[in-house]
Amino acid sequence: MVMKRIYLVLMLTVLLLAAPQFAYSQAVGEEPFQLYAPFTGVIIGAKDRATLDVKLKNMTDKGLSVKLELDKDEKAEGWEVMLLNSEWSGFGVSGVYLGTGDEDKEAMVKLRIKPAEDAAAGEYRFIVKASTLDGVFSEALPIVVQLTGGKVGEEKAKTDIELEAKYPAVEGTPGKAFSYEISVKNAGGDAVVVDLVLNLPEKWSGYITPRWESERRINSIKLDGSATERILLTVTPPMDVEMEKKDYPIKLVAKAGDVEKALDLSAIIKGTYKLQVVPETNRLNFDMVAGEEKRLVLYLWNEGSAPIENISLLASKPEGWEVKFEPEKLSSLESLLVTQKPEQVTATFKAPERTIPGDYQVSVTAAGDQDRKSLDLRATVKVPTSWGWAGIGVIVAVLLLLFGIFMKLKRR
Structure with missing residues (x-):
């Protein structure tokens, strides 16, 4: 009898511990989300920096918050290993929300791995961990990094610049300033200083500013390897701009060492009427x-x-x-x-x-x-x-008439 009671207690304990996991299984089958990466093993040099895509996908029909953690190899002391929201800039990520719509059902973060300057060649292991907030379900994604000496991707060391305008053709009016938002990317692996030169039509004026610092005008910009910066190009056409020619070409030239790239823009001028x-x-x-x-x-x-x-x-x-x-x-x-x-x-x-x-x-x-x-x-x-003189005449005539009547009455 005692043995039966002990057996029942053990069975109830097991069921209680398994209930949350069973609830997940009933709701979503086997797993509430998936954690995966296209590349789980990379080879880089001591002077390289690797950025890997880490993806998560909601497998349920409800919104889901997922906690992210990162385990570093004990040997990777001094390494820069972190999860980011963007490859070029942004902030660290410790959690994501997975919705149910086509746009937010999946999420992607960037795993940046940069070896320490004195790192020894060899194999290093990093683990990306994802779990539900209640800790009931979790997944681990191992990433293996094979470190060699020098650089593996030597082509990235070459200086290269990429220019892109969000809206290359903008409408404006004479005498009024308007702007272009432009991305300047260092497609090489080393930091460079990019000189910016602006070619404008005759009598036009223009200047370049950082995207979020409109008061600071610049002629050059420093970019780290593989970094991207956004700038604003502001131009002002003269008031007497020729209206017969409505489309004016504008060119932005970026120079870094022997590399020179140009971005062709267009200003469409519309007339004003007042x-x-x-x-x-x-x-x-x-x-x-x-x-x-x-x-x-x-x-x-x-x-x-x-x-x-x-x-x-x-x-x-x-x-x-x-x-x-x-x-x-x-x-x-x-x-x-x-x-x-x-x-x-x-x-x-x-x-x-x-x-x-x-x-x-x-x-x-x-x-x-x-x-x-x-x-x-x-x-x-x-x-x-003439109306005034006529009025005076009428007044005089009335006075004379009254005077005559008065004289007749006086004689009587």
């Missing part, structure tokens, strides 16, 4: 007499960079008023940078003779195919001088 209308007096109000014409000179100009076509002059006026323009239309208005002076238009206003004195609003609009501009004017209408 119509302006201002009275010659620079005042938005004027006086006029009812029944008489009032002339006002208007100045029109284009502050943009491309011509404005088919400009018509229109007016919104009180009922019964007359407004005329000379000329009524302009076939084309070039940029002020080209004309160097505004166009003149004479506007003539006339209010009816019986217009009540006071202030009236008249809106003048210059409308072209590409832009339009409106101007609200205040016209102060006054009565003609």
Whole structure:
């Protein structure tokens, strides 16, 4: 009887310990994730640096957090061995999250291995360990490094530069700065200083800055072996850039020793349009007499960079008023940078003779195919001088009539 009880206790203990692993097996079959690498054994020289892809794949239908650890060979003292998120730059990685979608179901980290300068030739072993956060499931990936003297990949020691623009063709407008994001990669194994030379169209200006330091302008950049840096190339076309030629070539040249590489870029310039209308007096109000014409000179100009076509002059006026323009239309208005002076238009206003004195609003609009501009004017209408004399005459006549009546009444 006692033996049966001991047996039952042992069976329950085994089942409790195996329950989490059994739950995983029920949920995902055999393993919640896979840990693997395309290359698990490499041969490098003492002056080389190896970067290996380590991949993880979620085998479940739920999101999964995985802890990463790295065991170094005891003999690899002074070696640089670490897991990174990027080969060229970035940060160390100690864990990844595996989602369930096509984009995040798999993850890849970089295992960087760089021998110590005084490392002895021989075989070194490193182990990448991955486990669930509860520690129930784990996998180990051994990596074997065979270290030899000198360099194995001598071709990487050759100096080489690679230039790439994220967007090689960018649209811009005259007088406004715009930028290109460019990657400069040292495809060789040794550190180099890369000189940067910019070739621009005539009258254009430009400069180069680090990607995240827009205030610092540079002419060269130092790159370690196999390193990549991102830079910003900012250019500004002149205000009077020729609009007939909309596509302008820009070239960035990178030089390192005897190696020279060029990156061809394109600037697509689009014209701007800005119509302006201002009275010659620079005042938005004027006086006029009812029944008489009032002339006002208007100045029109284009502050943009491309011509404005088919400009018509229109007016919104009180009922019964007359407004005329000379000329009524302009076939084309070039940029002020080209004309160097505004166009003149004479506007003539006339209010009816019986217009009540006071202030009236008249809106003048210059409308072209590409832009339009409106101007609200205040016209102060006054009565003609003849009306004043007529009024005086009426007053005098009334006074004389009253005086005659008064004299007749006095005689009686």
